[in-house]
Amino acid sequence: MYLTRFRVNTGRSDAQRLLSSPHRMHGAVNMSFPTAQTRDGSGPRVLWRIDRDAAGETLLFIVSPTRPDLTHLVDQAGWPAADAPGWTTYAYDKFLTTLAEGDTWGFRLTANPVHSIHHQYSKEGDPTKRAAHRTPRHQMGWLLERQQRSGFEIVQKPVDQRLLEHGDEHELIVRDQRPWQFRKPPTKTNRDDVRITKVTFDGRLRITDPDVLRRTLTHGLGKAKAYGCGLMTLAPVR
Known part of the structure; x- marks a missing residue:
């Protein structure tokens, strides 16, 4: 790699x-x-x-x-x-190969946080569609839901350092959010524009499973990897 x-x-x-x-x-x-x-x-x-x-x-x-x-x-x-x-x-x-359980790192991740929703007039059993999370709270929630199965946990703040009663428990910020809409060459099955929302997270994590985290770092996290999403990098904690 x-x-x-x-x-x-x-x-x-x-x-x-x-x-x-x-x-x-x-x-x-x-x-x-x-x-x-x-x-x-x-x-x-x-x-x-x-x-x-x-x-x-x-x-x-x-x-x-x-x-x-x-x-x-x-x-x-x-x-x-x-x-x-x-x-x-x-x-x-x-x-x-140096990553070890319990180590703490700073991280940056650009991702495409999405969830599945039903159409406004859909019936029970109808297929869902992907929709972007729009608010920092829901975007952070998207990442927090995936932390354990991705080989890490985001470090929690001491209670006396939290600025809010809820939603400020972790050392995690949304540094940037940008919606994208662009067109790629049409095919027989797809002539629509591509719509994604890129969100950049900065924070601190603690490794819980080094092997799983290695896979996350080399395979990516979330959707839209072809379009600049999913890459997490680590940096020493200052």
């Missing part, structure tokens, strides 16, 4: 086109690998995420089973004339 960080040159028009469309970015990320990646659940898949840091930089993170070649992204959305290659790739397996 590999973790790659690429700095996006937002001053270039091609970079703006990629950042404005998760479908285009998905295609650009896929072109970083000569062999098509598995999507049948039999192994780790390619995950990616766009971060904007405190310094105003825009970063593309990729987790992948094989090492990517981002030369085409440097040409489109980087600094082609610079001396450095424009991206850094780390051996992710070495880090994953």
Whole structure:
């Protein structure tokens, strides 16, 4: 497994086109690998995420089973004339093997929190449809429901540090929320626009099952993984 960080040159028009469309970015990320990646659940898949840091930089993170070649992204959305290659790739397996039960980490996750609802005039037994969680409270609830089966628990705040009586029990914030609507090439079965809501969570977690967490970090969490959702990364707690 590999973790790659690429700095996006937002001053270039091609970079703006990629950042404005998760479908285009998905295609650009896929072109970083000569062999098509598995999507049948039999192994780790390619995950990616766009971060904007405190310094105003825009970063593309990729987790992948094989090492990517981002030369085409440097040409489109980087600094082609610079001396450095424009991206850094780390051996992710070495880090994953160090994870141990009880360890505490800071984390960031961009996800697509959804739930199943019935149509307004649906009858009993009719199929449901996916709908996005709209409020931070429900978005946090979505993640809290998945923590134990994903190999971690989100750290709880001491009672005297909670600002609210309810809904402020965990070291977890919704840092960003953005609805997306975009069109991908139509097929015989699908001609509708794609609609997703990306939410970025920052928080602290404690590892409860290292093997399960390794799978979460390499397989992703939630829906819309092809469009920049599902990638969780860890950082040392300051």
